[in-house]
Protein backbone atom coordinates (compact mmCIF):
# COMPACT_ATOMS: atom_id res chain seq x y z
CA UNK A 1 0.00 0.00 0.00
CA UNK A 2 1.45 3.36 -0.99
CA UNK A 3 1.64 6.26 1.49
CA UNK A 4 -1.12 8.05 -0.44
CA UNK A 5 -3.37 4.99 -0.22
CA UNK A 6 -2.68 4.60 3.50
CA UNK A 7 -3.59 8.27 4.06
CA UNK A 8 -6.81 7.85 2.09
CA UNK A 9 -7.76 4.74 4.08
CA UNK A 10 -7.02 6.54 7.36
CA UNK A 11 -9.07 9.54 6.28
CA UNK A 12 -11.99 7.32 5.25
CA UNK A 13 -11.80 5.50 8.59
CA UNK A 14 -11.83 8.76 10.53
CA UNK A 15 -14.78 10.04 8.51
CA UNK A 16 -16.71 6.80 9.10
CA UNK A 17 -15.99 7.00 12.84
CA UNK A 18 -17.21 10.60 12.89
CA UNK A 19 -20.43 9.73 11.10
CA UNK A 20 -20.95 6.81 13.46
CA UNK A 21 -20.36 8.96 16.54
CA UNK A 22 -22.78 11.58 15.26
CA UNK A 23 -25.45 8.95 14.56
CA UNK A 24 -24.96 7.53 18.04
CA UNK A 25 -25.15 11.01 19.58
CA UNK A 26 -28.46 11.71 17.86
CA UNK A 27 -29.82 8.36 19.09
CA UNK A 28 -28.48 8.85 22.62
CA UNK A 29 -30.35 12.16 22.91
CA UNK A 30 -33.55 10.07 22.97
CA UNK A 31 -32.36 7.44 25.49
CA UNK A 32 -34.26 8.87 28.45
CA UNK A 33 -32.96 7.44 31.70
CA UNK A 34 -34.09 7.53 35.32
CA UNK A 35 -31.07 7.92 37.59
CA UNK A 36 -31.41 7.40 41.34
CA UNK A 37 -29.37 8.86 44.18
CA UNK A 38 -29.71 8.72 47.95
CA UNK A 39 -28.91 11.73 50.14
CA UNK A 40 -28.64 11.14 53.92
CA UNK A 41 -29.88 14.56 54.91
CA UNK A 42 -33.14 14.17 56.86
CA UNK A 43 -33.29 14.39 60.67
CA UNK A 44 -32.73 11.09 62.44
CA UNK A 45 -35.70 8.79 62.61
CA UNK A 46 -37.60 10.20 59.63
CA UNK A 47 -38.84 7.97 56.81
CA UNK A 48 -37.46 8.46 53.30
CA UNK A 49 -38.66 11.39 51.20
CA UNK A 50 -38.62 10.86 47.43
CA UNK A 51 -37.92 13.94 45.31
CA UNK A 52 -38.22 13.78 41.53
CA UNK A 53 -35.72 16.21 39.97
CA UNK A 54 -36.53 17.17 36.37
CA UNK A 55 -34.64 19.75 34.35
CA UNK A 56 -33.77 21.10 30.93
CA UNK A 57 -36.56 19.48 28.90
CA UNK A 58 -35.92 21.96 26.04
CA UNK A 59 -39.21 20.70 24.65
CA UNK A 60 -40.41 21.20 21.09
CA UNK A 61 -43.95 20.20 20.06
CA UNK A 62 -42.78 17.25 17.94
CA UNK A 63 -40.93 15.46 20.76
CA UNK A 64 -43.67 12.94 21.45
CA UNK A 65 -41.30 10.33 22.91
CA UNK A 66 -40.05 12.78 25.52
CA UNK A 67 -43.58 13.91 26.38
CA UNK A 68 -44.72 10.31 26.94
CA UNK A 69 -41.62 9.50 29.01
CA UNK A 70 -42.03 12.53 31.25
CA UNK A 71 -45.71 11.71 31.79
CA UNK A 72 -44.71 8.18 32.83
CA UNK A 73 -42.60 9.57 35.67
CA UNK A 74 -45.82 10.05 37.62
CA UNK A 75 -45.82 6.27 38.14
CA UNK A 76 -43.01 6.86 40.65
CA UNK A 77 -45.50 8.70 42.89
CA UNK A 78 -42.85 11.09 44.23
CA UNK A 79 -43.42 13.05 47.43
CA UNK A 80 -42.12 16.21 45.76
CA UNK A 81 -41.21 17.32 42.23
CA UNK A 82 -38.54 19.97 41.62
CA UNK A 83 -38.18 21.47 38.13
CA UNK A 84 -34.93 23.39 37.64
CA UNK A 85 -35.88 25.13 34.40
CA UNK A 86 -35.07 25.31 30.67
CA UNK A 87 -38.40 23.69 29.86
CA UNK A 88 -39.02 25.06 26.36
CA UNK A 89 -37.18 25.26 23.05
CA UNK A 90 -39.96 26.50 20.76
CA UNK A 91 -42.53 29.30 20.82
CA UNK A 92 -45.27 26.66 20.55
CA UNK A 93 -43.91 24.45 23.34
CA UNK A 94 -46.18 25.55 26.19
CA UNK A 95 -49.25 23.36 25.43
CA UNK A 96 -47.22 20.16 24.90
CA UNK A 97 -45.07 21.01 27.92
CA UNK A 98 -48.11 21.34 30.15
CA UNK A 99 -49.39 18.05 28.71
CA UNK A 100 -46.06 16.42 29.60
CA UNK A 101 -46.04 17.85 33.12
CA UNK A 102 -49.76 17.44 33.81
CA UNK A 103 -49.47 14.14 35.76
CA UNK A 104 -46.56 15.56 37.79
CA UNK A 105 -48.44 18.73 38.67
CA UNK A 106 -50.69 16.60 40.88
CA UNK A 107 -47.81 16.21 43.35
CA UNK A 108 -46.34 18.92 45.56
CA UNK A 109 -43.70 20.79 43.58
CA UNK A 110 -41.41 23.76 43.15
CA UNK A 111 -39.70 25.40 40.21
CA UNK A 112 -37.26 28.00 38.95
CA UNK A 113 -36.81 29.28 35.41
CA UNK A 114 -33.85 28.97 33.07
CA UNK A 115 -32.84 31.06 30.08
CA UNK A 116 -34.71 28.62 27.83
CA UNK A 117 -37.98 29.49 29.54
CA UNK A 118 -37.56 33.16 28.67
CA UNK A 119 -35.94 33.05 25.23
CA UNK A 120 -36.11 30.65 22.28
CA UNK A 121 -32.84 29.08 21.20
CA UNK A 122 -31.11 30.32 18.09
CA UNK A 123 -28.45 28.81 15.88
CA UNK A 124 -24.96 29.31 17.25
CA UNK A 125 -21.50 28.41 16.08
CA UNK A 126 -20.92 24.83 17.32
CA UNK A 127 -17.39 25.86 18.41
CA UNK A 128 -18.97 28.00 21.16
CA UNK A 129 -19.68 24.77 22.99
CA UNK A 130 -16.01 24.40 23.85
CA UNK A 131 -15.92 27.72 25.66
CA UNK A 132 -16.46 27.54 29.40
CA UNK A 133 -19.16 30.22 29.23
CA UNK A 134 -21.00 30.55 25.92
CA UNK A 135 -23.14 33.56 26.84
CA UNK A 136 -21.29 36.03 24.64
CA UNK A 137 -22.88 34.54 21.51
CA UNK A 138 -26.44 35.13 22.71
CA UNK A 139 -28.68 36.79 20.14
CA UNK A 140 -29.21 40.53 20.60
CA UNK A 141 -32.85 40.19 19.53
CA UNK A 142 -34.09 36.91 21.05
CA UNK A 143 -37.56 35.47 20.53
CA UNK A 144 -39.48 35.48 23.80
CA UNK A 145 -41.06 32.34 25.22
CA UNK A 146 -44.23 32.23 27.36
CA UNK A 147 -42.42 32.06 30.70
CA UNK A 148 -45.10 34.02 32.55
CA UNK A 149 -47.82 31.68 31.32
CA UNK A 150 -45.74 28.65 32.33
CA UNK A 151 -45.12 30.06 35.81
CA UNK A 152 -48.82 30.85 36.18
CA UNK A 153 -49.81 27.31 35.18
CA UNK A 154 -47.34 25.71 37.58
CA UNK A 155 -48.32 28.05 40.40
CA UNK A 156 -52.03 27.47 39.88
CA UNK A 157 -51.35 23.74 40.24
CA UNK A 158 -49.79 24.44 43.62
CA UNK A 159 -46.09 24.35 42.72
CA UNK A 160 -43.97 26.92 44.53
CA UNK A 161 -42.44 29.64 42.35
CA UNK A 162 -38.90 30.16 43.69
CA UNK A 163 -37.94 32.98 41.33
CA UNK A 164 -35.81 35.02 43.74
CA UNK A 165 -38.18 33.86 46.47
CA UNK A 166 -38.49 31.80 49.59
CA UNK A 167 -41.42 29.52 50.31
CA UNK A 168 -42.37 26.44 52.29
CA UNK A 169 -43.80 23.21 50.94
CA UNK A 170 -45.24 20.24 52.80
CA UNK A 171 -44.31 16.88 51.27
CA UNK A 172 -45.39 13.61 52.88
CA UNK A 173 -46.07 15.54 56.06
CA UNK A 174 -42.58 17.07 56.18
CA UNK A 175 -42.10 20.84 56.08
CA UNK A 176 -39.38 21.95 53.67
CA UNK A 177 -38.08 25.53 53.57
CA UNK A 178 -37.26 26.46 49.98
CA UNK A 179 -35.08 29.25 48.63
CA UNK A 180 -34.56 29.88 44.93
CA UNK A 181 -33.15 32.35 42.45
CA UNK A 182 -33.94 33.43 38.92
CA UNK A 183 -31.44 32.18 36.34
CA UNK A 184 -27.87 33.17 37.30
CA UNK A 185 -26.82 32.42 33.70
CA UNK A 186 -28.77 35.54 32.70
CA UNK A 187 -27.64 37.48 35.78
CA UNK A 188 -31.29 37.61 36.89
CA UNK A 189 -30.51 36.18 40.31
CA UNK A 190 -31.28 38.29 43.38
CA UNK A 191 -30.82 36.15 46.45
CA UNK A 192 -33.81 36.59 48.79
CA UNK A 193 -33.32 38.42 52.08
CA UNK A 194 -33.02 36.35 55.22
CA UNK A 195 -36.18 35.25 57.00
CA UNK A 196 -37.23 38.16 59.26
CA UNK A 197 -38.07 35.83 62.13
CA UNK A 198 -34.98 33.68 61.73
CA UNK A 199 -34.91 30.11 60.50
CA UNK A 200 -38.36 28.52 60.35
CA UNK A 201 -38.96 25.26 62.19
CA UNK A 202 -38.71 22.81 59.31
CA UNK A 203 -37.51 19.30 58.57
CA UNK A 204 -35.26 20.33 55.68
CA UNK A 205 -33.89 23.42 53.93
CA UNK A 206 -33.53 23.17 50.14
CA UNK A 207 -31.92 25.57 47.66
CA UNK A 208 -33.07 25.52 44.02
CA UNK A 209 -31.35 27.15 41.05
CA UNK A 210 -31.25 26.60 37.31
CA UNK A 211 -27.55 27.23 36.75
CA UNK A 212 -25.11 26.19 39.49
CA UNK A 213 -22.94 29.30 39.49
CA UNK A 214 -20.40 29.53 42.30
CA UNK A 215 -21.93 32.71 43.74
CA UNK A 216 -25.36 31.07 43.99
CA UNK A 217 -24.02 27.87 45.53
CA UNK A 218 -22.07 29.95 48.06
CA UNK A 219 -25.19 31.97 48.92
CA UNK A 220 -27.29 28.86 49.45
CA UNK A 221 -24.53 27.19 51.47
CA UNK A 222 -24.19 30.23 53.75
CA UNK A 223 -27.98 30.53 53.97
CA UNK A 224 -28.10 27.10 55.58
CA UNK A 225 -29.44 24.90 52.78
CA UNK A 226 -29.16 21.20 53.58
CA UNK A 227 -29.32 20.26 49.91
CA UNK A 228 -29.11 22.26 46.66
CA UNK A 229 -30.71 21.16 43.38
CA UNK A 230 -29.54 22.55 40.02
CA UNK A 231 -29.69 21.85 36.28
CA UNK A 232 -28.34 23.78 33.27
CA UNK A 233 -25.09 21.92 32.63
CA UNK A 234 -26.64 19.08 30.60
CA UNK A 235 -23.97 17.02 32.34
CA UNK A 236 -21.55 18.37 29.76
CA UNK A 237 -23.83 16.98 26.98
CA UNK A 238 -20.86 15.83 24.86
CA UNK A 239 -18.71 13.82 27.25
CA UNK A 240 -15.60 11.72 26.94
CA UNK A 241 -16.08 8.11 28.13
CA UNK A 242 -14.22 7.44 31.41
CA UNK A 243 -13.35 11.15 31.67
CA UNK A 244 -16.69 12.95 31.78
CA UNK A 245 -17.75 16.47 30.94
CA UNK A 246 -15.49 18.89 29.13
CA UNK A 247 -17.49 22.00 30.03
CA UNK A 248 -20.35 23.04 32.34
CA UNK A 249 -21.50 26.24 30.56
CA UNK A 250 -21.04 28.08 33.86
CA UNK A 251 -18.29 28.60 36.41
CA UNK A 252 -18.76 25.41 38.41
CA UNK A 253 -16.00 22.85 37.84
CA UNK A 254 -16.51 20.10 35.30
CA UNK A 255 -16.37 17.33 37.95
CA UNK A 256 -19.64 18.69 39.32
CA UNK A 257 -21.29 18.77 35.87
CA UNK A 258 -23.84 16.23 37.08
CA UNK A 259 -24.59 13.97 40.00
CA UNK A 260 -24.33 14.19 43.77
CA UNK A 261 -21.57 16.31 45.27
CA UNK A 262 -20.72 18.57 48.17
CA UNK A 263 -20.39 22.34 48.16
CA UNK A 264 -17.98 23.99 48.64
CA UNK A 265 -15.93 21.00 49.77
CA UNK A 266 -16.28 17.24 49.41
CA UNK A 267 -19.59 15.50 50.05
CA UNK A 268 -20.71 15.75 53.67
CA UNK A 269 -20.24 11.99 54.09
CA UNK A 270 -16.63 12.14 52.94
CA UNK A 271 -13.49 13.23 54.84
CA UNK A 272 -13.24 17.01 54.86
CA UNK A 273 -16.87 17.49 53.87
CA UNK A 274 -18.31 17.99 57.34
CA UNK A 275 -19.09 21.66 56.61
CA UNK A 276 -20.32 21.10 53.06
CA UNK A 277 -23.86 21.27 51.71
CA UNK A 278 -25.23 18.43 49.60
CA UNK A 279 -25.54 19.48 45.96
CA UNK A 280 -27.27 17.58 43.16
CA UNK A 281 -26.97 18.49 39.47
CA UNK A 282 -29.39 16.93 36.98
CA UNK A 283 -28.04 16.49 33.45
CA UNK A 284 -31.53 17.19 32.10
CA UNK A 285 -33.67 15.71 29.38
CA UNK A 286 -32.98 17.84 26.34
CA UNK A 287 -30.67 19.74 24.07
CA UNK A 288 -30.91 22.80 21.91
CA UNK A 289 -32.81 21.87 18.71
CA UNK A 290 -29.76 23.17 16.83
CA UNK A 291 -27.45 20.67 18.56
CA UNK A 292 -29.69 17.62 19.15
CA UNK A 293 -26.82 15.38 20.19
CA UNK A 294 -25.62 13.81 23.43
CA UNK A 295 -22.59 11.62 23.84
CA UNK A 296 -21.74 9.51 26.91
CA UNK A 297 -24.30 11.60 28.78
CA UNK A 298 -27.83 10.24 28.55
CA UNK A 299 -30.84 12.50 29.02
CA UNK A 300 -32.13 11.97 32.53
CA UNK A 301 -34.55 12.70 35.30
CA UNK A 302 -33.40 11.81 38.79
CA UNK A 303 -35.19 10.27 41.74
CA UNK A 304 -33.45 11.83 44.73
CA UNK A 305 -34.29 9.79 47.83
CA UNK A 306 -33.68 11.79 51.00
CA UNK A 307 -32.96 9.57 53.98
CA UNK A 308 -32.30 10.17 57.66
CA UNK A 309 -28.70 10.43 58.76
CA UNK A 310 -28.07 14.09 59.31
Ligand SMILES: [Fe+2]
Nearest residue numbers: 056086116232
Ligand atom coordinates in the same frame (compact mmCIF):
# COMPACT_ATOMS: atom_id res chain seq x y z
FE1 LIG B 1 -30.54 23.68 29.34
